[in-house]
Amino acid sequence: MKKGQGITVLKIGGSVITDKGKNEGAARYEEIERIAREISEFDTGLVIVHGAGSFGHPQAKRYELNGKFDPRGSIITHLSVKDLNKLVVSYLNDAGVNAIGIHPMNCVVSDDARIKSMFLAHIQEMIDRGFVPVLHGDVVMDERLGTSVLSGDQIVPYLAFKLKAERIGIGSAAEGVLDGSGKTIGRITPDNFDQIKQFISGSANTDVTGGMLGKVLELLNLSESSNITSYIFNAGQAGNVSGFLSGEDIGTAISKAEY
Ligand SMILES: Nc1ncnc2c1ncn2[C@@H]1O[C@H](COP(=O)(O)OP(=O)(O)OP(=O)(O)O)[C@@H](O)[C@H]1O
Numbered sequence: 001m002k003k004g005q006g007i008t009v010l011k012i013g014g015s016v017i018t019d020k021g022k023n024e025g026a027a028r029y030e031e032i033e034r035i036a037r038e039i040s041e042f043d044t045g046l047v048i049v050h051g052a053g054s055f056g057h058p059q060a061k062r063y064e065l066n067g068k069f070d071p072r073g074s075i076i077t078h079l080s081v082k083d084l085n086k087l088v089v090s091y092l093n094d095a096g097v098n099a100i101g102i103h104p105m106n107c108v109v110s111d112d113a114r115i116k117s118m119f120l121a122h123i124q125e126m127i128d129r130g131f132v133p134v135l136h137g138d139v140v141m142d143e144r145l146g147t148s149v150l151s152g153d154q155i156v157p158y159l160a161f162k163l164k165a166e167r168i169g170i171g172s173a174a175e176g177v178l179d180g181s182g183k184t185i186g187r188i189t190p191d192n193f194d195q196i197k198q199f200i201s202g203s204a205n206t207d208v209t210g211g212m213l214g215k216v217l218e219l220l221n222l223s224e225s226s227n228i229t230s231y232i233f234n235a236g237q238a239g240n241v242s243g244f245l246s247g248e249d250i251g252t253a254i255s256k257a258e259y
């Protein structure tokens, strides 16, 4: 990717960089290192968002942050995902990427669990100057609820729309969105979603933000207001992150219409 070629928003799923089936705070260091290396080849015009995995979902579930206001539980969850962000940012810097951690708690206000406003001037400035902002799923202040859980899957389309990004990739632990026989669905649009949605559910592990269905709904929602095509692919497979960043169409595409 060369400068001036447009912005890419890439999510690295918590299902890849942590062990979501294990205890709280189980990082997959080798995966973080590998992905950081793959990203380092294509780090121009890039914004990264990572999921919370075992550094956020179990905590948010334990303190019931989707249903009630719990200041202590919100802080414990926020501090935990911040730890994961520190790890990811540190591996990216070791790989030569000028990565800077950005915590949504510090720059987002939500209303009823949807982003109402987000301070973006620093993010735009960073991209223009060759830094790579690294955001993450977080707990944020919420005008109606006190705090709410903000999924990385909601941050990605929001940023892509506001920053007029050209490409979106959501790297997770499955090959893409799978159908009833485990085959990767090539493309999801508002036209075929009704036939496909029977195959899509939440997560096999603890996930307080809707698992695969949450992702697909966020990306379909974006397709109503933009022409951007998003790709859901397996970031756990070596070479896929660099493949996506080098321009490959990979996994399941989600877009406005079949073309
Ligand atoms: N049709 C489907 N195709 C693929 N995965 C599916 C499907 N339906 C449900 N899933 C589940 O969704 C999971 C991916 O969502 P999940 O939220 O667990 O990962 P993630 O978003 O990468 O993690 P995080 O939320 O921590 O960032 C898969 O591992 C699988 O268990």
Ligand SMILES: [Mg+2]
Residues within 6 Å of the ligand: 051, 203, 207, 209, 210, 211, 212
């Ligand atoms: Mg998830």
